[in-house]
Amino acid sequence: MGLNNLFSIYNYYATDYMLGTIFHFGLYYLLFINAFYLYKDGSKYILLNSQKDNTTISNSLISIQSAENCKGFSETICQLPEIENNKFWNWFAGIIDGDGNFDIRIDPISKKKSLKQIRIKLHNRDIRILTRIQNYLHLGRIRSDKNKPYSIFIVSDKENMIYLLNHLNGLIRLKVPNFKEACHIYNIMYKEANYNIELYDPYYSGLIDTDGSIVYNYSGNRIECNLEFKYNEYTSKLNFNNTIKNSKPFIIIRKKASKKGGSQNFTSIAFKFQNVNDMLFIYDYFMKNRLYSDMKFYRVSKIKSFIEIRKYKTSTRNSLEHKIYSNFVIDFIKYENPLWYKVPCVDKYLLYKE
Known part of the structure; x- marks a missing residue:
């Protein structure tokens, strides 16, 4: 099946400048012209400024991978295409909406609100999700709970929190109230996300990595992909009808009892891709947007x-x-x-x- 290709998530573009020709030509070209259009996405252009403008190339525009990550090349610079950068942020928004938290505090004296931390808490079984986030962003820290099998990714530095808020703006769909508060604290204009999750959007894989499940249905003799949330104004707007090719989820709204017991019942909404014919398309989606929960990805990989x-x-x-x-x-x-x-x-x- 070509497992190396199956588990690969990025396509790297490398230029070997030991030969001198292509690299030096490109370098002098940048030095003597005012701008070079590196990437075009519809009508959107990303501008790469020359050093004559005394402008530093922004990390948000170009992602650079170190040479040792590109097997087979020596002394190389590998550029991660902008489309892969967007895929990460969409997936990351799904992770945040699943198990993320914007920790808003109110000062008891001044009554002013502040954002103390942005956190993601996951079971140690899925710590690979947290290390992927940290390795990609090069920020935050991961702390393990001494008494429980959980680890937490934490960002508490103001500059880094603003960086995350700006990149997640327009992508958060479920943790909206605290996200809006966080944006307000730092004078960031909140952007509402599109609740119609498009074909192959990695946001869905982020939700499955955290709150979703890949299960075997004995009576139906099939493998299903399911999501379930508390029913509210945000979860009720989620639309996955076009997310997985040729498949639409079966939606169930039902009353459920609180796990803590007592009389605190609540309403849940579930999105279930549960038709036998969905299985191959579920597999195809997650081969394009792999899961970083090893257990869930293993189960998806067994569908064929x-x-x-x-x-x-x-x-x-x-x-x-x-x-x-x-x-x-x-x-x-x-x-x-x-x-x-x-x-x-x-x-x-x-x-x-x-």
Whole structure:
């Protein structure tokens, strides 16, 4: 299947300047002209200024990867295309809307509001999500909870928080009240996001990485991709009808009891891609927008194999076909899931697992 390509998320563009020709020509070109149009996106141009203007090239316009990240090239500079930069921020907005928090505090004396921190809290199983964010942004710190299996990505520096607010503006859809407050604190004009999530938008993968689930449905003999939130004015506006090609989610609004017990019931809204025909398109979406929750990405990566053997579910018990199906199901449920043995359907397939 070409696993190296499957797990790769970036396409790097490199110029080997040891040869001297192309690089030096480009360098002198930049020094003697006033501007060079590096990238065009519709009617939008990103301007790369020459050093004659005494202008520093902004990191927000060009992302540079170090040479050692580009295998096969020596003394290279690798530019990350702007489209990949946008993909990160859309995915990151999904992470924030899933498990992020804008910590707004009120001074007891002055009554003024302040943004203390921007945080993301995840289970240690998914710490790769936090390290990806930190490595990409080159800011923030990750702190582990000593008593619980959780880690927190924290940004508390004012300049860095403003940087994040500016880049997330127009992308936040669920954590809107505190995000708007944070923008107001730093005199940033809030931009409302588009709630119609477009085809292959990485925002959806960020939500799945944090609040979503990839599950095996025993009775339906299928693999599903699900999201569920508390029903409110923001979650009710989410529209994933065009996000995954040829697929629309089944939407369920229902009353649920609070996990803390008592009489505090609430209404939830669930978005479920649960049709058998959706499976291949779910796979295709996440191959374009990979998950950084290893357990969830592992499950997505098994979809193609499952399509090939799902017909074996009804095979005669003790047959080779049924054994293949059973071992697949156990492996799917067991991977990085310490409570796998509590899944109701597992007892039906443990017979074959070594």
